[in-house]
Amino acid sequence: MSLQEKLEAVLSESSATFGVVVKHLETQEEAQINSNDYFQMASxxxxxxLATLFRDVSEGRLSLEQRIRLTEDDLVPGSGVLQEFLPGAEVAVKDLAMLMIIVSDNLGTDKVLELVGTERVEAFMKELGLAHISIRNSCWELLSIGGGLGGEKKGLEGFHKLKQKFQTSGIDADSVIFQPIPENNVATPADxxxxxxLIATGQLVSQEACDSILDIMKRQQLRNRIPYLLPDKTIIACKSGTIGSVVNDVGIVYLPEGKGAFTIAAFSHGNHSTKEGERMIARLTLTAYEHFAHSEE
Known part of the structure; x- marks a missing residue:
């Protein structure tokens, strides 16, 4: 069976809608499912x-050593640890970026996004030829709109109000944030x-920048999707995302015995549970891993 057929067979067992692109970086063998459809990216x-941050660092616009003071006005609920810090903590830009990826820290993400500029992230994607990656909302905006509190002001009061909303009613499944349109935080699996x-092959900004991005992504601590079913010592650089029925993970998997590496972008919506989506992404990744690892030289 071809890789395409194997992935389609796995997905036939899911009632959710998936968009998947898998590509072996050395052989260029590729499989695509709903690859040009828009999906909510979540985290x-x-x-x-992260890519835009390292572009700005390489151009001297920002420094990874710069320290940013966190206040109550920066609080964002959801994933991460910085919301638990006492107000006044000063955190280096590199540490904000690290936490943004390895524990999906929402507060850290919004501080980095303030530094690089939301519009500049999307503009950089367009410069790279990735016209179908659209970023319009910060984590705070995404969560507040999704929670039915769009326009709620950031700060301690808004933070507690939004946390309470999530504890009682959660994300609105009919929220505008889930519409597959460029006015949301959406991307196609292809882009x-x-x-x-670009990151895996050292073609984004510079080899040094790519190495730094990969170093952060390889430290990922949320490992219940792409990494979950792979052999324990497999090197993986990835980033997951979840909101409502959206369950995603994207990354680079390094194969053993000089077999190279492959990228996988797996987006989905309509999952009955987060665990259901996680298991499906893990199975898709394992299917690709075994296909490439056992292929003939």
Whole structure:
């Protein structure tokens, strides 16, 4: 069976809608499913932000050593640890970026996004030829709109109000944020896959910048999707994302015995549970891993 057929067979067992692109970087063998459809990125949008940050650092616009003071006005609920810090903590830009990726820190993400500029992230994607990666909302905006509190002001009061909303009613499944349109934080699996390929092959900004991005992504601590079913020592650089029924993960998987590496961008919506989506992404990744690892030389 071809890789395409194998992935389609796995997905036939899911009632959710998936968009998947898998590509072996050395042989260029590729499989695509709904690859040109828009999907809500959820926290995978932090990869384009990270890419833009290192572009700005390489141009001297920002410094990774610069320290940013966090206040109550920066609080964002959801994933991460910085919301638990006492107000007044000063965190280096590199540490904000690290936490943004490895524990998907929403507060850290929004601080990095403030530094690089939302519009500049999308503009950089367009410069790279990735016209179908669209970023319009910060984590705060995404969560507040999705929670039915769009326009709620950031700060301690808004933070507690939004946290309470999530505890009682959660994300509105009919929210505008889930519409597959460029006015949201959306991407096609094809363009996200291309961004991963640029990073993996050292073609984004510089080899040094790519090495730094990969170093951060390889430290990922949320490992229940792309990495979950792979052999324990497999090297993986990835970033997951979840909001409502959206369950995503994107990354680069390094194969053993000189077999190269492959990119995978897996987006989905309509999952009955987060675990259901996670298991499907793990199975898709394992299918690709075994296909490439066992292919003939």
């Amino acid at each position: 995978t949008f932090k990869v384009p932000i 996200m896959g291309k961004l991963l390929e």
